[in-house]
Amino acid sequence: MDMGPKNLILGKPIQETFKFKGNETTKIHVVKLSDGSVQTLDAGIWSVVFHYGNSYMRDADTIVTYVSHYTDPKRDPLTVFWKKKLLNHDIFTDQNSANSLARFIINLKDGTVKVEELYVPEQGSVDFPQYNPLFKGVKENRYTYLTSVFGPKVVDENYKWTLKKYDSQEKKMVKEWGPDGIMSNEARFVADPNGGEEDGIIFMMGYNWKEESTSLFVIDPKSMETLQEYKLPSRLGLHFHNSWWSHEALKDVLTPEFI
DSSP states (O other): OEEOHHHHHTTOOHHHHEEOOTTSOOEEEEEOTTTOOEEEEEOSSOOEEEEEEEEEEEETTEEEEEEEEEOOTTSOGGGTTOHHHHTOHHHHTOOBOOEEEEEEEEETTTTEEEEEEEEOOSSBEEEEEEOOGGGTTTSOOSEEEEEEESOOSSOSTTOOBEEEEEETTTTEEEEEEOOTTEEEEEEEEEEOTTSOTTOEEEEEEEEETTTTEEEEEEEOTTTOOEEEEEEOSSOOOOOOOOOOOOHHHHTTTSOGGGO
16 A cells, blocks of 8 residues: 555545555564564455554464455545445445454464454444453453444445454344434443453444434443443534543543543
């Protein structure tokens, strides 16, 4: 992929900023933090990854990383939100992005990369993988939560984008969250520091396209049921990315009215 930072600064269309090389394979660069050395491995396939799930060391020579990736160089994943696609019903409901949830197993000893496809949606894509952050970079997690976008093939009064829960032991999606009419954004898992993998809460911004309103949903990661809904005073569009900080972490930078 060629990236043009100048075009990004100038506000040019994203397709002019990121240009994919469809005839090449994906390279993975592993940096050893202790000495700055770099090992480059070839994945052997064309793969574009925008968002990663958990990554961890299986052993001294093996890195495992979960990804949502796009594998068809003829289908530019950056074009899904083109205005002309969003305004055409037939195109809007035919968003096959050649996307999947996959696991890359990176062998530093022999320099190979094994790609395991875990879940391939029939329509649209599953992206923005989330998991219990207590597992981040240190050990294998069982559950990964992904936002399913452009999934339904028909736009009706129940049209929605959902949050799916993938179980790596069962090797399938085991639960799904999504009220009718709600278009889910990126989820955020807030862990219970004293709990297990499914203990905590998930924050999710959801856009109600029928009411043209936005709510913050609080979801139980275990049951995938709504715990609370907070309707915002003003409408927000589809804002996928988010972060979360505890009050304790922000107390030194908050203005007095928020303390």
